[in-house]
Amino acid sequence: MPACPALFISAPASGQGKTTVTAGLALLHRQQGRKVRVFKTGPDFLDPKILERASGAPVLSLDLWMVGEAQCRRLLADAAQDADLILIEGVMGLFDGTPSSADIATTFGVPVVAVISGKSMAQTFGAIAAGLARYRPGMPMHGVLANHVGSARHAQLLQEGMPGDLRWLGHLGTSDEMTLPARHLGLHQAEEIERLGDRMAATARALADTALAALPAPVDFEAPPSPVLPRLLDGKxxxxxxxxxxxxxxxxxxxxxxxxxxxxxxxxxxxxxxxxxxxxxxxxxxxxxxxxxxxxxxxxxxxxxxxxxxxxxxxxxxxxxxxxxxxxxxxxxxxxxxxxxxxxxxxxxxxxxxxxxxxxxxxxxxxxxxxxxxxxxxxxxxxxxxxxxxxxxxxxxxxxxxxxxxxxxxxxxxxxxxxxxxxxxxxxxxxx
CATH class of the missing domain: 3.40.50.880 (Class I glutamine amidotransferase (GATase) domain)
Incomplete structure (x- = not known):
């Protein structure tokens, strides 16, 4: 059974910075000489191209309904064969949708990193973090990363409001150097984002000062055998x-x-x-x-x-x-x-x-x-x-x-x- 360190990057809602963090984290570990494979939850054509630029490898979709559990298992097991780290970016909020990001994390035993924007809040941050961690018994939780933090004092207030049994992973500040622009269908396409490489590199540098710079524990990925496909389009x-x-x-x-x-x-x-x-x-x-x-x-x-x-x-x-x-x-x-x-x-x-x-x-x-x-x-x-x-x-x-x-x-x-x-x-x- 292949095993590989893995994390599921999620949030309480869209706009918290999941893609920014996932891309920065993929680049950080890649810069450290590790082979990183990234997956994206749900139907998405935009985020995967950004994550591909960060990881240097194709980004595939995971969804228990659209892709199916068996095929999701095969994709993860294949990645675990030669990757040093697997990252899965969620969609919307952790519990949004049927099936949800939480369903995927629980089904495959991948610990969740909750990315929560600290903008315009202090101790209430801890209540949101606790709610995400405890809403569904049995969901594996890795910890919480604060995003959009205004200052060191702000980060201290956020951390002090956290429950003692929930891991604080660190924080990222508010910076235009890291922000990824968006429009009506989601983020801008990778090739349209000005200084995309610089933006991802800035996030990677910031994440180097957090607990996410260290590899998480390995996760076992077991999969059924892949079916043999007939060559129905041979020569086309x-x-x-x-x-x-x-x-x-x-x-x-x-x-x-x-x-x-x-x-x-x-x-x-x-x-x-x-x-x-x-x-x-x-x-x-x-x-x-x-x-x-x-x-x-x-x-x-x-x-x-x-x-x-x-x-x-x-x-x-x-x-x-x-x-x-x-x-x-x-x-x-x-x-x-x-x-x-x-x-x-x-x-x-x-x-x-x-x-x-x-x-x-x-x-x-x-x-x-x-x-x-x-x-x-x-x-x-x-x-x-x-x-x-x-x-x-x-x-x-x-x-x-x-x-x-x-x-x-x-x-x-x-x-x-x-x-x-x-x-x-x-x-x-x-x-x-």
Whole structure:
């Protein structure tokens, strides 16, 4: 059974600094010559890229529902084989969601580091820390790290308010040198953050003065054997749009395509690249096309090659922002409207309020696929959906799935390893 030191970085809520701390901690231990593997809880495309820069290794998703317990165990056991430290960043608050970060920490026996912002409080900090530690009996707890601390005296007040049986790990001050900027879908993308390396290095230096600089105790990770996948996409070349407009891709999804035998190539619509030659199928992932709509509308080479791919009857799979790119038009929150590819009839409009968020499941003739949705836009289209995803627990209707020829488009972000057969059918252009 592989064993490896491991910590679960969580918090009472979003905005406490989980990603800042996880990235800084990964970099700190990497600088000390250790091999660090980082995982991210739940559906997230943004934080993993930042954590990848810090750790120097791909960051994979863990979620008991979307990924499944057995596969989570395999991913952790694989990482434990050669890592010196495993870090798992939680999502939202420690007990938020079903399943929650606490569920994952408890299931796999990974001790929790609670990152709590000390801003605008003193002894009440200890009450929040105690609540997190004691709310669920049996959850392993490593200790508490105070963030956004104003001074040494402030840190002293926070520590004095802590219960005596709860470990104080230290504190981080408030500093623009460490802050990671955010916008409507979460943190900025890694490649867009100015001086990202410097920010992470500043956090690593600050964490070097805390108890987190030392390795925690090893955790045993036992996993069932991995299933053998048939090479359902053997010989297929799948081109994936990849740039700051189209970047929402699970690392596990790409690994699955390759495990099924596909060759993966990349191109950038923002750079006006053509679809790579010999491409059999195309994937347009989600991202921020609304921030680059004018440029996308002007990039004729990319547009012509994607239209030619569609005209040849070759499969296109488009998720969320990728689907918006296929529509007739896209209008941003300022009211500026840009023509898109016109391969799907319809018009998308960005709004300032969240339109949809949460886990969903798509049931098809190939069985179910898990995934999620998260978007600020709405579309108007005359198309009739071929499927509707459902929300787990309630079974209520979720995102629509549209098909026009060999194009399949939806707001639903699928976690492809949950259904390899359906994934292969999508990229073969087969009925499902």
């Amino acid at each position: 070349q799948i081109a994936i749009a990849r740039d700051t407009a189209f970047s929402f891709v699970y690392a596990q999804n790409i690994r699955l395509l390759e495990s099924l035998g596909a060759r993966v190539a990349y191109f950038s619509p923002l750079a006006n690249d053509a679809v790579p030659e010999a491409t059999d199928a195309l994937f347009l992932p989600g991202g921020y096309p609304e921030l680059h709509a004018a440029s996308l509308a002007e990039n004729a080479v990319s547009a012509a090659s994607i239209r030619a791919h569609a005209a040849a009857g070759k499969p296109i799979v488009a998720e969320c922002g990728g689907m918006l790119y296929l529509l007739d038009r896209l209008t941003d929150t300022a009211g500026a409207s840009s023509p898109m590819l016109g391969l799907l009839p319809g018009h998308a409009t960005m709004q300032t309020r969240l339109a949809a968020l949460g886990m969903q499941q798509l049931d098809t003739t190939h069985g179910p696929m898990t995934g999620h949705t998260f978007h600020y836009s709405n579309i108007e289209t005359p198309l009739t959906p071929i499927y509707r995803a459902t929300r787990p627990g309630t079974g209520t209707a979720g995102e629509r799935v549209f098909r026009v020829g060999a194009i399949v488009a939806t707001y639903f972000h699928g976690y492809w390893p949950s259904n390899p057969a359906l994934t292969a059918a999508l990229f073969h252009g087969s009925a499902f």
